[in-house]
Every structure is written in structure tokens, then in C-alpha cells.
Amino acid sequence: MSEYKEPLLDVAHLGRLELLTPKLDQSLWYFRDLLGMEVVATEGDSVYMRAYGDYAHSTFKLTAASQPGPGRISWRCMSPQALERRVKAIEAAGLGIGWQDGDIGRGRFYEFRDPDGHHMDLYFEEQKYRAPDALRSTLKNLPQRYTARGANVRRIDHLALCAQDVAANREFAMDLLGFRVREQVLYNHGQTEIGSWMSLGQIHHEMAYVLDVKGAHGRMHHMSFWIDNREDVLRAADILAENNIFIEAGPSKHNNSQAFYLYSYEPGGNRIEIYSGSFIVTAPDFETVTWNEEERGTGVYWGGALPESFLNYCTPNVDTPVAAENANVPVFDPV
Amino acid sequence: MSEYKEPLLDVAHLGRLELLTPKLDQSLWYFRDLLGMEVVATEGDSVYMRAYGDYAHSTFKLTAASQPGPGRISWRCMSPQALERRVKAIEAAGLGIGWQDGDIGRGRFYEFRDPDGHHMDLYFEEQKYRAPDALRSTLKNLPQRYTARGANVRRIDHLALCAQDVAANREFAMDLLGFRVREQVLYNHGQTEIGSWMSLGQIHHEMAYVLDVKGAHGRMHHMSFWIDNREDVLRAADILAENNIFIEAGPSKHNNSQAFYLYSYEPGGNRIEIYSGSFIVTAPDFETVTWNEEERGTGVYWGGALPESFLNYCTPNVDTPVAAENANVPVFDPV
């Protein structure tokens, strides 16, 4: 018992998602008017936003770019000391980029890349959001009033990144950042890691790595926003449909994560999930659930299949032929 | 910045609730047939149970006793090492009772009492639940099939204990166990701590201390079970009503915690909450939300008032006159 490895608890949670879009104005319309998020600040080519239930100054950053895809993903540490410890470890692993002075609403942060090349940072100092009078809620424990605009997502939840080598990236996330693996899809008798869903806390997963079927680097499958109940996901589907947003899949229920999902493409081309359900994990020694080809099925619990695009389209999109070594990779379904 | 106090993360989560009942058979009917929980084992005067979404061997223990009230409350540590650290601290504080050999489905545990006298323990070793064939789910990540029996609560969530001195017990929970305070009700210009809601992780609260308005010791206001959505809370209310269970309050929404609640009395006399909604807290430095008399209002967000019994009835019930020093305590509403 003395050899039990204590969990690494230095990183607290997903702090901010940055999303790149070639159509900033239309993407802004999607997140603000259809998803109901709030704009907190604008600087240069970036718009800083948050959902009504996010307590931090900003949790989502929309940045104009030539291609859609993920921007810099920010993880908040448990304390300044925890931040220092993590930075040292990342530097030692040779993946660090360096300290930056801070961003709107936040203190200094340390940039790095995961093995697949996704851009990330770690930080601790962060402003709490203070609602202006017009957005103050009648609920004292709500950072901002419920505006009832559009789908009104509550908070950022997670993201799913593509990786050429899922295992390598998962191990990085576990060893350097403290992620615990909730669920895995392993094909070929456990030899091919198709996807891993991981968390820093009790939320089911805050990050997933899924196989990049086109053998590219630094891409994203989707970003996900939480909404409090499934009825609101159904309502969100109506809102998206009324606004001619392409709904790729759902609302339906995944087997992996048990989540109730709705995937659409924001106007910039990124896949965005509106998400509810799933489950809380409290056990520090939760046993990773693994699914093989047969158990995984289509990934839809109630039957039916996810569309081809769900398995093949990621951002930035790549048209190049798949590299030979990836040609036989089986299709898979990221949650 | 170097003086930032790092959070104490040794205790992971609420591991098991024990409830005392003078009517074991009827209480069992309530929890098994109406709430839909499963019996895992029976030993002596105790029935070990769990909800369908609980991953551990057993999370709820119903024990025959002459009076209703709380039994031993168990907290699971993050690791064996974390357990040792916590035991040392509790021993040093003079609140320890001692090590015990283990219980069904669990390894050895360390017993202690909180300052108000509630019986608690800390442990780490625990069996995972393995469903028998008849209870195996078609969802690989669900520990047991969804049986669709009664209200079908998903997991244990939290408990609210009464205390003569809320501040002292809260400080104990913070300093010795690592609880973080989410919300507080402070009356008399902040001088009277009416209640404090605290958590070990990202769940809004796993334990609350609320003022014992009768000045007694070791009592409980309620235990609470999670259900995935508010529609299921409404459905649970129908089920309880059809079975002539006394519904004391709800379904409605608290301002404190934003939770959607339904309080009923199980046949043994204990107040049980069926609970959904509320919110996840991810920030390690979440700012405690404090409510004064006026802000707290009735505790019901949408208006209306909680009944007198909600403010005065706890288990075990006491009929003795309130001690003089507590006579002027204002009414309050535990969530």
C-alpha cells in the first residue's frame, strides 16, 4: 500500500477555449445570438466571451484567422505553487515555449505545446467576472443574469483534439498535467488507441484525444458547451434549425460518457457541441472504461449511426491524401 | 504570491451515508421501491444499498435504531497516504476515536467525531461494485442497469447536518478535511452563521452545517440523492404522492445552490431530498457567496415560503425547550 501513486492534483480545470474562425462576424453571431454567450472584451482580432454561468472574466476567445481550428487552450492551476511545479515539469519534458505577460482578465501564463502540436498554456491568476448592472442576476450566486437569449449555454465544458498518436498525447496529459482517463476506445485487440477521454476533476471529461484519421497535426474535433438539461438541448436544436445552422448529429445519447449531444458547425466551420447529461466521477481510482470495436458500435447508445463527416471532418480541414501509415485506420467516433 | 495557501486535497468525496431508522422495513421499502435503490448486502440490523449510478460497492447504509437520525458518515480519501495525513491531523486535534477493521465492501477506516458530535470516518480502500448478470447494464460505463423502478435516483449527493456552533464545525471541516465553502447564510450583520455549504470537489456541496435551532447535538437536517434532471424530480413527486409519502416542500428551486429540490419524510422520520440542477464549481478560489437575512429571503428562488417544519424539524427530533442562548435565533432554511 505504501507504493500507491498519489494523484497529481496541480491543474484544476479547463480555463479558456480559443477558437479560430475565418468568418469572425458570423461566428460571433452564432456564439452570441444563437448560443446566448456574452461578449466581455474585444482586442485586435479577438473577441473575449463567456457563458452566463462562467464565473471567470472570460472563458472563450474567438479569433479571426485564415482557417478554422483550435487556438490556444488554457488550463488553470490549483495555486501559484502548483503552476510553478507544472511549468518545471513541462520544461523538463522539452515541450515548453515560455512565460507570457498575461492576457485580458488574466495574469501571466506559460505557453507550451502538447506532443501533437496543439497550442496550450497554464496559468493561475484570473479575474472574476463582475456583471455590469444590466447583466446582474437576481440570483446572488449566479455571476450574470440568465438572459434567455437563444440556446443560452451555461458554461464551457470540454474539447476533443485530434492526434496522430493518441497514446503519446494521453500519456503527456496524464504525466505532465494530471489528467485521469475516464474512457478509452481501443481497437485491434487493444493495440490501437482510437480515443481517450480525460479529466482533471469530477467532470466526466475536459479533454479528449481522438485519432486524426488524416494523419495531420494540431487539429480539433470539437469544442463543447454545457447546458443544464436535455430539454434545453432539444430546444437548442430547434433554434439552430430555425437559423439554418447545419446540425451534423443529434440530439441523441452517446454510449461513451452517456452524454446527450448536439453537434453543429458554427459559420467558421468548426464543430461545436451543445452538451448535457453525462455523469460525475468522484472516485480517485475510477476504473477506466474501455470499449473495443464491437462494444463501441456506432457510438450512439440508442442505435443509428453518426454520419461520415463526424468521423472524417476536423478543423482545420485537410484535403491531402491520408499518409500510407494511416490508411488502414478504422473509423471511430469521438464523443 | 509566495504566501498563497495551497488547497488541502486529501479527502476526495462523500463515500457513504448511514441513516438510522426506527422502521427498517418501511424505510427499506421507501429507498428500494420508491427511490429505486438496490440492496447489496444485509448484516445484522443494517442493509447496505447503492443507487444505480454509484460505482462503489455500497454508498448507503440503513440501520435499525430506536430513533431516526444520521449514522456514521464516511469520507473517502484521495490515497492511502492522504488518509494517513488526515488521521494524524484529526488525532492532533483531539477528535479521533480510532481505527476500525473495515466494513462490508471496504477496508479499514478511522472513526472520529466532528465538534458537534456527528459520527464520521475516513477511509481509502473500497470495492468497486460488480453487477450480477441480472443487473448488468447494456451501457458499459454504467455500474448497473437502469432498472426504471420508482424514482430511480442516480447517486448519493450530499447531507446537511445541524450544529450548535456552525462556525466551529465549518472550520473543522475546512481545516481538517479540506472542505471549501461555497455559500453561507450570515444573519445579524454577519455575526450569526446560520449555515455553510461546503464541498471537497466540483460538486456544489457535499456537506452543509446549519444551525440547530433547538440547541441539540449530532442531528441531521436531510440527506440528499441526485437524479439527472428536473423532469425526473417532478416525476418523483408523483411517485411519492401516489404512495402517500409526506412531501414537505418542493419540487421547487432554492436560491442558495440553485438546486431543484423535493423534500419528503421517509417512513422512519428522516427528511430525504431528491435533488437535481445546482451547478459545478471548478475554480480553486471560488468566492464564497454570502446571503444576509434580506437576500436569503425564504430560500425559495421563485417565491413562496418553506413550511415551518422545514425550519424546525430535524432528526432525531427533540421536544425539549430550546436553551435560552438559542431562543432568539432567527429561522433559517437549509438547502
Add this chain to the structure above:
Amino acid sequence: MSEYKEPLLDVAHLGRLELLTPKLDQSLWYFRDLLGMEVVATEGDSVYMRAYGDYAHSTFKLTAASQPGPGRISWRCMSPQALERRVKAIEAAGLGIGWQDGDIGRGRFYEFRDPDGHHMDLYFEEQKYRAPDALRSTLKNLPQRYTARGANVRRIDHLALCAQDVAANREFAMDLLGFRVREQVLYNHGQTEIGSWMSLGQIHHEMAYVLDVKGAHGRMHHMSFWIDNREDVLRAADILAENNIFIEAGPSKHNNSQAFYLYSYEPGGNRIEIYSGSFIVTAPDFETVTWNEEERGTGVYWGGALPESFLNYCTPNVDTPVAAENANVPVFDPV
């Protein structure tokens, strides 16, 4: 069998509600911005509106007046012939006022009063609503897009009128208009008719008469708007609370009608219900459900009580002492 009385099926449904308000602008804000209704036309002191799921040109008319209360209630007949038959019957009963030339979106109509003095009309000709481009839905069978503004009620549902003599008004509605009685509250061993809930079709009730406890005439207890599910009623409560609208009762479930209700006061002072659930009645010989004092209880299925105001406040409000002959009328709860 030859003596079976065939049902009178000449009147089809509630066609339009008119509501008087001393605060037209604020009332308009409530119905348009909080309830999500659409303005179709404005004429003189009246604003013509409809809910997104109403197929007719307009179903709700908000009219400026010195006092809040009900305006003219319009019932649509099954056919022109049915309209003629009903007019003859009302004329014969001495309650007719006369034909009028028509109103915005509608053909000629026949005005009359019920025995208690409420202003009503019958009509058949009516324009269908044709959405302008900006409001056209992507659902071809929806008359207007789902705008996702505020609570977004779907259609008008019913109204509850006060009457000094419930029985006389109920009989009028049955004999002259063809209403069938779904439920009744009878006190004093069946001798005091406290309320009757009636319908023209399969909707549970489209009109109720409830005892005017102040012995006045022509008053209204509430008007009611349908929303598709209970989650949306809960969401509506949040929206009203965020906008400082007084919520008088609910969300909760009545025993009578089984409806899920939320009562608030619009700024003009009228009680408005947001409503879902209840049940469809298909049998032409549905047996009226009667409730006595004990069975009726508080009118809230899950327990708790409706506030005093719910039993005593109607519009227009009257402060005059209750007439002697009504002084002993027991309190009651209109659904």
C-alpha cells in the same frame, strides 16, 4: 337509447382573449419580451398579438383601460351555420347584444354577455396568420418561426372567470355554447358550486367559472398560455424572476386538471398563467370529476398551499366589503 342527448358541437374553440391594462407599455413588454409573443397589429388603444404556435391572425388583444381585467372574449364557431344557430339561441335567451362588423383579421361577430356580465362574442370568419419573411419558420407546419425570445409561450389556452353564481354561468355555457364540464369543486355537501372547468373540445378546459369571493361581477381570475413542456415552465420562472415579475404561485402541479402551473402578475395587475401538462379528454361522455372540501385540499397536488392572494385577488380588483350573502363563502382555488 333513443333519448340520448346529442352533444352540441357548434362552438369550436377559444378564438381570442382580450386583456385590459392600465399600463399598456409595460404589459406589452411582459407579453412580447418576457412571454415571447408577437405583435401583429396596433389600432387605437389596442395591440393585437399572437403566440408563435397560434395559426390565426391574432389571438390576444391588449387594450389600454383605467383598470385591469378581462376585455371581450371571443369564441370561434364550427361553421357559418353553427354561428347562426348559436346567435339565435343566445338571442332567445335574452343575452345578446348584436352583430358587429368585424375586427382586425376577423369577419363579423356577435356580441353578448354571460349571466355574470362578462363581455363575449361569437364569430366564424378569420384570417390565417401569414408570417412575414423574417418570421417564417423552417418548419412548414409552424405558422411562425420559433424566435426563442423569453419564455416563448406557444398558444393561448384558457381563461378563468369569476362569477357570483357559478352554476348559472356554467349552465349558460353548457346550454348555449356547448361546453362540457370536466371538473367541479362542490362544497357544503355538493350545495355550493365553487368552480367549474369546461371545454368545447379535447383540451382539458378552455374556460372556468370560479366563485367571486367578493361578490362582484364581470371579473377574471386569470388568463393562461400554453407552453409545450414542464421544463419550459421552470425556465419561464427563471425569466420572470430575473425580470422582477411577481410570481404568485408555482411552478407546481394542481390536482384539478393535473396541470403544471406558474402564476405571475403582468405589470397591469392581471394574473397570467404559464401552463403545461394537464390531459386530453376524448370521450364525449367524460364523467365530470367532482371534488369536495377535503378532496380538493389546497389544490396543489404535491402539498403546500396557494397564497391568500390567489384566493382573493381578481381583476378588476375591488375593495368594497363583501356583500352579506357571500360572507360565508369558503375559500377556494381556481386552477
Add this chain to the structure above:
Amino acid sequence: MSEYKEPLLDVAHLGRLELLTPKLDQSLWYFRDLLGMEVVATEGDSVYMRAYGDYAHSTFKLTAASQPGPGRISWRCMSPQALERRVKAIEAAGLGIGWQDGDIGRGRFYEFRDPDGHHMDLYFEEQKYRAPDALRSTLKNLPQRYTARGANVRRIDHLALCAQDVAANREFAMDLLGFRVREQVLYNHGQTEIGSWMSLGQIHHEMAYVLDVKGAHGRMHHMSFWIDNREDVLRAADILAENNIFIEAGPSKHNNSQAFYLYSYEPGGNRIEIYSGSFIVTAPDFETVTWNEEERGTGVYWGGALPESFLNYCTPNVDTPVAAENANVPVFDPV
């Protein structure tokens, strides 16, 4: 205006569905244990059932047979006189079979066939259901307690029949029985009637005729049971999945009818729908909504497609090659 054709209101509602099954025991398990219906009586090869919210003695009859498919469909008239009128009209049309003495819980009925050969009857006399003590509800207006067993469907709702000639059968239903057409799917510039959804009252549709793509006769696409809200449909999907029932499509939302649907195959092979949402139609002159190929799309409002089986499988199943005259019939999607 004098030429306006008054609506035919002699038939009130769908009174009973009979379903044939080659696996009576397993079908009974599906309807009683998974859907939560109650057995009222058993006679010969038939089991008489009802849903908890059905007020009549029995509304569903499960009958052992060599093949799955529809049994006799019963329509209840508005009055004895209305029954006589309808019988005369059907006799005059040459589709009558004759009077029968009655069935369990019902008086005499008149048998007939629709043009496609489906077996139907008309009746008026019917026993109300009287719950035994153990099934009496605490809600006086509920015919039976809410048992919370399985999906707990509330009432029968509608059925969809196949027909070689949809137009002929629809006209029969309109002219002889008084159905009003809510929605239609017309292909080939309006020349091919793919399906028509019709109602006798305010329920969106109680019967649909859809094209029999295999050119057979007397077959059924599905029968449908109502549940009060969409959350309960999602819950029903979990229950079916946990019991290894094949879910063919849904939960999702049709564009036609706006209904929230869940289609599964009961063990006997019949397609059964669990259904909620849709909308109430009150206008006597509701304008039939017509959809062409493009507008109809996949029939799923939020995107995605219904599976091939949904378009091709009906009961009884036929393997014979499609007759030449039906060979070019486009696929379609019955709601």
C-alpha cells in the same frame, strides 16, 4: 357563405387498437413491463389492456396470431344517433360487414373495412374503467394510479396504416368517418399521395394512411402511445435499450407533425411508437399542410435520415416482389 360545408362530427375518437402478435407472451411483457400498461382482462387468445391515463375499460387488445399486424381498429362515435348515421353511410358505401354483439367492456359495434381492407368498427357504448383499490390513484381525476413501471405511457394516440391507394382511403376516412386532413406528403408535382395524416378532433392525427411500397393490402406501419413529455421519451429509450429491444429510429423530431418520436419493434415484430410533443389543432378550417419531395426531406427535422427499414418494413411483412405498378414509387417516411 351559405354553401359552406359543415364538418362531419359524428365520430369522436380512436377507441381501441388491436394488435396481432405471433409471440403473445413476449409482446405482453413489452407492453406491460416495458411500456407500463395494465392488463384489464384476458379472453381466449386476447389480452385487454389500457394505459394509466386511458379512461375507458380497455383501449388496447393484444391478440395471438400467426403473423404480426393490425387487428380490428375501433372508433367511438359521439352518440348513439351518430353511430346510426355512420353505419347507414358505410352500408350505403358498400363497405359494411355488420353488427356484432359487443366485446369486453363495450356494447354492440358495427364492423366494416376501409377500401384497403383494414378491419375496423364503430361503437358508442363503453364502460368506464374503475380501478381496483390497489390501482386507485391519489389524484381523483386520474383513472388509475401512476405505477411508475417502465416507460409508463399515458394513453393510446394514433396509428399509421399502409394503403395501396392513399387517396382513396383518405377520402373514405374523410367522407364516411369525418376525418380532417392535417398534413400530406405529395410527390411528383402533387400527383402521388405518399401519405395523409388525419384527425377526428384536436389531437394532431389519430390515423395516417401511408403508401404501401410493396403493393400489399391491410398492413400497418405503426401504432403509437402518448407520453407526457420528451424527457420521458428519452427515458423510455434507455429502458428499451436496457432490455435489448431494437430501437429503429429516434428519439428525434419529425418535421411532419412536429412530434418527438421513438420507434421500436415489440417482440412480435410490430413497430411501436412512443410519442410526445406535436401540436393541438383547434381551427375547424385548419389548412392542410402539404410537403413535396424537397420540403419533406428525410422527415427528421433536425437532420439525419430514417433507416431503410423504416421506409420498407410494415406488418404483416411481405417478401413478394413489388408489383410492377408500384415499382417506381419513391421512398417515403410515415410519421
